Amino acid sequence: MKNQTSITRVLLMSLSDDQKTIHVLFIFFLLIYLMTVFSNFLIILLVITCSHLHTPMYFFLGNLAFLDMSYSSVTAPSMLSHLITQHWSMSLSECITQVFFVMYFAGSEALLLSSMSYDRYVAICRPLHYSQVMSWGTCAQMASLVWSTAFLVSVLYITCLKRLTFCGPNLIQNFFCDLPHLFQISCTDPTINFLVGIIVGGIICTAALVITFYPYVRIFMAVLRIRTSDGKSKAFSTCTSHLTVVTIYYASITFIYLVPDTSNFLTLNRVVTVIYTLITPLLNPLIYSLRSKDLKAALQRALHIHRLHPDTATRR
Structure with missing residues (x-):
């Protein structure tokens, strides 16, 4: 150990060695990132400004949009900088800071998706008590619990x-x-880190998985008892968007962290990582926007007001 020199910088894997490919990737990823920021910011703006979107479901959706925008901003700008400068390295402190925010936003999203599942469960299985159970105080407490729990776990790691x-x-x-990448370049035994990750992460992930998927078991059982096809269709339509986002999230996480990081899967792993870190934050607002009549109506109303009163909209 005494003869080993501590490193101060880490070298990242280049996405390509071909200059033309790098230019294409830079333009493509830049457009993806700009669209991600714009679409998620638009959802946040609509949720804040449109009074008919002031409901628990859209409150959580606004939080999800902020998370997606933030998570993408942790990885995309640095990757774009590396692509344009061809300098694929960063200081160790910058790397650790990036690890913190990656874990923080990824963990927050897992917990937030479980909160959204509970909201859908109450809306479908307990509609008469929805306003009492999902009060604004309850929503604020759930959101605070999501953000604070993810923060404390990330600080611990x-x-x-x-x-x-x-x-x-x-x-x-x-x-x-x-986090797994830093374990690979460590010359200290990371057993304690693995144990902390397994115990703390296992508890949090298990709780998030149960709270996320168990409500859907109850929802499907409740929907099957609905006699009319219109009633079933309406009930399923309120869950389809969220269930799609949940499936994409957990499928990506499972592949990235559970599939062995060997040469056979290295390229595929990097492709899935790009999809998870860049494409998914863009897909989430699109999935909700296409499925939500309220969001589409709010956007059309906002565009209509802007066309009718461009000066007023600009002043506001």
């Missing part, structure tokens, strides 16, 4: 990470830093 010494090789097999 980073605190444990500080005990490790990193001596290389300093090559990270991805275009951004994540």
Whole structure:
């Protein structure tokens, strides 16, 4: 250990060695990132300004849009900078900071999706008590619990990470830093970190999975008891968007963190990582926008008001 030199910078894996491919990737990812920021910001703006969207479902959707925009902003700008400068490295402190925010926003999204599942369960299975159960006080408490729990867990992981010494090789097999990548370049035994991750992460993930998917078992049982096809269709339509987002999220997470990071899966793993970090934050607002009549109506109303009163809209 005494002869090992601690590293101060890490080298990220380049997405391509071909200059033309790099230019194409830069333009493509830049457009994706700009569309992600714009679409998620638009949802947040509509949820805040449109009074008929002031409901628990859209309150959580606004939180999800903020999470998607923030998560994408943790990885996309640095990747775009690396693409344009061809300087695929960052300081170790920058890498650890990126790990913190990646874990924070990813963990927050898992917990937020479970909150949204509970909201859909109450709306369909207990409609007469919905306003009492999902009051604004309850929604605020659930959102606070989501953000604070993810923050505390991320701080715990980073605190444990500080005990490790990193001596290389300093090559990270991805275009951004994540916790497993730092374990791979550590010259300190990361057993304690693994145990903390398994115990704390296991408890949080198990709770999030149960709270996310168990309500849908109850929802499907409730929907099957509905006699009319219109009633069933309406009930399913309120859940389809959220269930689609949940499926994409957990499928990506499962592949990224559970599939062995070997040469056979390295390319596929990086493709899925790009989809999860860049494409999914763009897909989420599109999925909700296409499925939600209220969101589409709010957007049409906002555009209509802007066309009728462009000066007023500009002043506002």
